[in-house]
Amino acid sequence: MKKILVFTAALAFAVSAQQAERPKLVIGIVVDQMRYDYIYRFWDLFGDGGFKELVNNGYNCTSTHYTYVPTFTAPGHTSIFTGTTPWMHGIIGNNWFERETNKPVYCAEDKTVTAVGGTPANGEFSPRRLLVNSIADEMKISNSFHSKVIGVAIKERSSILPAGRSADAAYWLDRATGKWITSTYYRTDLPAWVNNYNNLKRADELLSKKWELSFPIEKYSMCGPDDSKFEGLFKGEEKPIFPHDLPTIKSLMGDYELIPSTPMGDIMTAEFAIEAIKGENLGKGEFTDILTLSFSPPDYVGHRYGPQSVELADCYVKLDKDLKLLFDFLKSHFPKGDYVLFLSADHGVAEIPGFLRQNHIDCGLIDFSAYTKAANAALNNHFNAGTDSNFVINAQNYQFYFNYDLMKKYKTTSEEMVEIIKPELMKFTEIRDVVPSSSLDEASNSADPVRKKFFFGYHKKRGGDCWIDFVPAWLLGFGNTGTSHGSPFEYDSHVPLIFYGMGVNKGENNSAVEIIDIAPTIANYLKIMAPNGSFGKVIQGVFKK
Template sequence: MKQRTLLSLLFLLLSVQLQAQKWVKSNSTHTSTSYPKSVERPKLVVGFVVDQMRWDYLYRFYDRYSKGGFKRLINDGFSVENTFIPYLPTQTACGHSSIYTGSVPALNGIIANSWYDPTIGRDMYCTEDKDEKTVGSTSNAGQMSPKNLQVNTITDELRLATNFQGKVVSISLKDRGSILPGGHSANAAYWHDGLTGNWITSTHYMQNLPTWVNDYNALKVSDQFFAQDWNTLYPANTYINSDSDDVSYEGKFKGETSSSFPHITKQYIGKNYEMIKSLPYGNTMTIDFAKLAVQNENLGKDAITDFLAISCSSTDYVGHQYGPNSIEIEDTYLRLDKDLEELFNYLDKTVGKGNYLFFISADHGVANAPEFLKKNNIPAERYTTRAMVKGLDSLLSQKFQLKKAIVNIMNDQVIFDRDVIENNKIDFNAVKTVTINYLRKQRGISNAVDLGNLQNTTLPTELKTRLTNGYNPKLSGDIQIISNAAWYNSSSSSGIGHGGWYNYDSHIPLVFMGWNVKPGKTNKTYYMTDISATLAAMLHIQMPNGCIGSPIIELTQ
């Protein structure tokens, strides 16, 4: 009996062992092919941010675009049609930071282009760093770094994922348009010095400019563009998607008596290199410089992924001066379209078509000039908050005997001098209540809300979310002013800007093209913060440490 039981147990153990061996054998093929032999990534990622590009520019000028520029993007790429900025204010520094961090001002610390810092008692510029020095110029335009950016970027994460073997190079006419996308660990970030006309950097990145940058600077390319003047690319009467050429609400260059074409720029040769930023040639120069970076830094030449961040800033300068309905802005985008086509052709040739991943987006949009809207029977006005500071000072002095309790109204936020209020032993909540009631009665103001008490404020969910995402308790002001739709805060009678939450400022383009991207589009709502999350998923790397976005599943599934 015992012998029979022992044989049964041996038989059972043998059966289990055989079944296990069969299972391993049958599943060994599946196990080895579930994961790739190596992680697939493109040779190069190109991030292309167009400063102040509204989403509708993709289609308003579509019929005039070439096949190889914006049309190639739309037809060969994947367009995320409903991409929005999820915070306030919609400004350049915030936009570049959010695209590359997947974060928002509440977390990343870049709450505006400049803000009042109570710890130092003065305004702080977003990329200011007095500890760094200019490289490539004798000016102080290079005393910059990403020090104020409190989280990392997708470019930092690519550096980490490749053990710092993948290169990151960032380029823009604006310092903030270059520094913030490059992140903390970029190999190089270059921007334009208006004093000398040079491309420069800071000691945060290097001690001396590379030879190829010095050689390019020696050419004084800006002067070559100035010599061309600025006339329309095509006959002026073909710009049927734009307003009249000479209108009072468009800005003028120094010495001009009219805002119409042609714009004579020869006067700037050797004298005012800052002016290249206000011409479409600034975009051309930026892209040409980026091509040289690809060539001289050997970007996309090996199996380790590199990242080239490009930001075109001239679109913003032209847009501010002339507005989104001007012939100047249409001409700028038609020229940018040709520049894009040349960039794509260059990348196809040097990196290889299908070997690079390209995406285009914008840091913010722009409002229509109120005068343009009014003459077409659409309600819009200009207003200014300058007089509101005096009015509030007078009111708070009368109500609470407070003198100079307001530091400023900046970025549409009221900033109080907390020390003045505390030293006078005045209830801060009472001061804020009086201020809010005053602001809500002002012309052009839709609402005013206490940023420190948003949870108890009645607002549409989307607006409350954007205010929350933009509020940094250490840096932000105390009360947010919300203007009426299409009303613009400006003491000038010409030009236009951005900064609000309305769609003209917050609806941005987002198109991916190239490596592993199938043509198509989605009308699902996504946000600027989803860009870096999507890149992380596509590249199989970690999201930036402050990222709150989600991958765009139509691109990653």
């Protein structure tokens, strides 16, 4: 009997010791639309305790890339936390064309659920379209769902998809009310800590002040002029210059869209994340908990003003302070330092085309309406189908979706249709190639690196019938101001990746790293299984042995 008791006690001690070696909390931070170079470009504007704390005391993977197309928000967030690409996880864009319903669908839409705590339509979201597990799901599976998982982001897709299908909750901003909400997929009421934060009416408080520069304009010497014709305007503005009169703009817009469109949203995100850690007692239980956290405003600011703008630089200066607020809280709340985090981005961004052209660099805007028109004209002419037949019924994520009814009627194939439209589409300066999706299996072994990215961004049940391949610096755009992302090229694919906290080595890794390597690296450190669809590798050197 004594031997059994001794063995049982030893086993319990061993299990307890194993758990003690793991962090109590993992935080995955994503900065929406953060290019790799921004850390160094804005370095002299940063204070201590934010980005500099990560670089100086963390493990910096300086050559981290996305290896698929398209580089958009939903697939980016999903790939980080699942360790796989759209080829497997199924989130092939923010939106895609659904054959079953014959209409475009949104990556997180779910009409079977409704809002909890907000406008009903603003809560019709869930992770049901996600086809694989996230690292958060695997954490919960590893201990029979005792771990807690919370997702936080202003964008609902950026909160929902990283947290996986079994999260305790995901919270996002209701832009009609300025309050944090969730959906009935997760729960039927808001916890007290969420209501308490919402009752502070921080959105109203933050939008009652102008957006002022953090420093004198002279300190932003790495930026272009504040008054640039290539930058967008808020409603009521005549020039895109500081200060931005947020109270007046809000009165004209009538809702809380200014929160995600300005650094005020980053403040609310950091504050709400801290309240989530406290309110849910994250990191205070027996097992490791996970918080997925995304800062959405840099994407909105980047789209409107572009990489050369003073607004974007100031957005990062303010984000740096928000990160310091979060990191200082973690140090005080976890005095043993038993937490680990990483910071990365869901994609980068291109320079504003007008800015490049002004400096003699060739670029332009991609126009899928023109390509669709040209393709339909070529196909109508070839099959003598008249002028009103739409052989191309949708264009999403650099892909054409063909009309299967017309294909059947004219006894043709997608491969033949690509051969028909390719000569016409290749007349556009910006188009590099037109590729049938059926050829992508061969592309996985192709010497063409872009073709490989098509392969890993394509899902056979959700993707289109052919891909349009473009030259660099041409981007999906909506006018003469602002910029966008989505391409396979350096400016969209190269993002930061820094690990920090318990067990993390200080150092730098200049070797090639793929974004899908993050989840298996964290899983390996936590001694749990990598996500079920993961095919990333463990990044060597991140954690102490």
